[in-house]
Amino acid sequence: MEYMPEFRLCAPASVDEAVGLAAADAGARYLSGGTDLVVNVRRGIERPAALIDLSAIGELKDIDEDDGGLRLGAGVVLRDLAENETLRRDFAAVAEAALAVAGPTHREYATLGGNLCLDTRCLFYNQSEWWRGANDYCLKKEGETCHVAPKGSFCFAAFSGDVAPALLVSGAEVELAGPEGRRRIPLAELYNDDGMDHLALKAGELVAAVHLPGAVAGVPSAYAKARVRGSIDFPLAGAAVALAMKGGGVEDLRVGLTAVGPRPFLVEDTERFADAPLDGAALDDLREMVRAQAQPMRTTTVAPWYRRRVAGNLARRLAAGLAAASP
Ligand SMILES: Cc1cc2nc3c(=O)[nH]c(=O)nc-3n(C[C@H](O)[C@H](O)[C@H](O)COP(=O)(O)OP(=O)(O)OC[C@H]3O[C@@H](n4cnc5c(N)ncnc54)[C@H](O)[C@@H]3O)c2cc1C
Numbered sequence: 564m565e566y567m568p569e570f571r572l573c574a575p576a577s578v579d580e581a582v583g584l585a586a587a588d589a590g591a592r593y594l595s596g597g598t599d600l601v602v603n604v605r606r607g608i609e610r611p612a613a614l615i616d617l618s619a620i621g622e623l624k625d626i627d628e629d630d631g632g633l634r635l636g637a638g639v640v641l642r643d644l645a646e647n648e649t650l651r652r653d654f655a656a657v658a659e660a661a662l663a664v665a666g667p668t669h670r671e672y673a674t675l676g677g678n679l680c681l682d683t684r685c686l687f688y689n690q691s692e693w694w695r696g697a698n699d700y701c702l703k704k705e706g707e708t709c710h711v712a713p714k715g716s717f718c719f720a721a722f723s724g725d726v727a728p729a730l731l732v733s734g735a736e737v738e739l740a741g742p743e744g745r746r747r748i749p750l751a752e753l754y755n756d757d758g759m760d761h762l763a764l765k766a767g768e769l770v771a772a773v774h775l776p777g778a779v780a781g782v783p784s785a786y787a788k789a790r791v792r793g794s795i796d797f798p799l800a801g802a803a804v805a806l807a808m809k810g811g812g813v814e815d816l817r818v819g820l821t822a823v824g825p826r827p828f829l830v831e832d833t834e835r836f837a838d839a840p841l842d843g844a845a846l847d848d849l850r851e852m853v854r855a856q857a858q859p860m861r862t863t864t865v866a867p868w869y870r871r872r873v874a875g876n877l878a879r880r881l882a883a884g885l886a887a888a889s890p
């Protein structure tokens with residue numbers, strides 16, 4: 564780790580003030596809990612001219628009821644998400660995913676907004692300055708070659724946030740604030756399929772809140788991840804499942820994945836399970852579908868084939884559990 568470099572620290576009191584500061588300085592970065600960004604600064608990966616600390620902005624810390632659903636401020640810390648009774652009851656996967664992030668001390672500081680916007684990860688990137696320098700850096704930062712796929716010009720660094728797939732299966736939208744005002748988009752549209760440029764935020768934009776729709780409240784859902792160290796680790800693969808059953812058949816099945824590509828995403832074509840029971844054959848089919856759509860690359864010490872297989876197993880296990888528990 565490097566010493567902390569020089570930077571200006573700004574502490575705005577409102578979203579508008581924060582956005583104004585970002586608009587005035589292209590080298591500035593938003594800072595929430597700092598559990599991702601500060602590590603990258605200490606590794607020399609990030610060299611911001613200024614950090615805009617969002618932690619004093621009251622608006623970002625609220626959890627409010629919102630038309631039968633919930634509005635979660637981006638500055639809510641993951642401990643509070645994991646413990647929120649309404650969330651645990653109505654959007655269980657989101658609370659479970661928040662609880663699965665890092666360790667308890669991280670969750671005291673780590674925020675929802677930071678979790679959605681954390682940098683993509685790769686074995687050849689999340690290293691100290693001297694390690695990366697000794698390996699001629701890489702395409703994502705300061706180098707010319709991708710060590711994962713040397714003949715290509717694409718970065719496969721994996722988005723490895725736990726909460727996004729759970730929000731995706733819950734139909735979440737994100738509220739963004741920027742120099743041009745506020746806008747609201749489906750969470751899936753926040754992400755690009757590109758490890759070097761994975762966020763579709765406009766210059767100076769921040770995530771102000773996440774909206775969970777009332778129509779999905781109460782649909783049974785769950786999250787699970789595979790990781791090297793059970794007590795504290797990024798997902799090697801993570802899956803969220805939401806399952807509504809009606810009359811013994813599937814009414815709605817959604818599967819969200821993380822850590823198996825540069826963006827979190829909803830598995831396509833799950834509509835084909837509609838109206839039929841989720842029996843053993845259907846669950847096997849779901850597992851294979853997930854494996855086919857997960858595309859992990861050699862970005863962790865654990866082999867891609869294992870992460871693909873485990874993603875399918877996680878989704879199958881969660882779906883089987885939700886189906887068994889449905890009335
Ligand atoms: C040892 C260790 C283990 C970890 N394990 C996990 C894990 O298991 N799962 C996991 O998901 N993460 C893990 N993390 C990463 C990190 O702790 C979490 O993702 C955390 O939620 C990040 O939130 P933060 O508030 O600390 O973000 P910060 O570090 O403050 O910010 C992260 C990024 O998001 C941007 N940002 C922050 N807030 C906003 C906003 N409101 N709008 C726009 N951009 C914003 C920042 O500019 C920065 O680029 C781990 C980190 C460590 C050090």
Ligand code: SF4
Binds near residue numbers: 688710
């Ligand atoms: S996938 Fe390639 S370009 Fe991207 S961080 Fe890893 S080595 Fe670098």
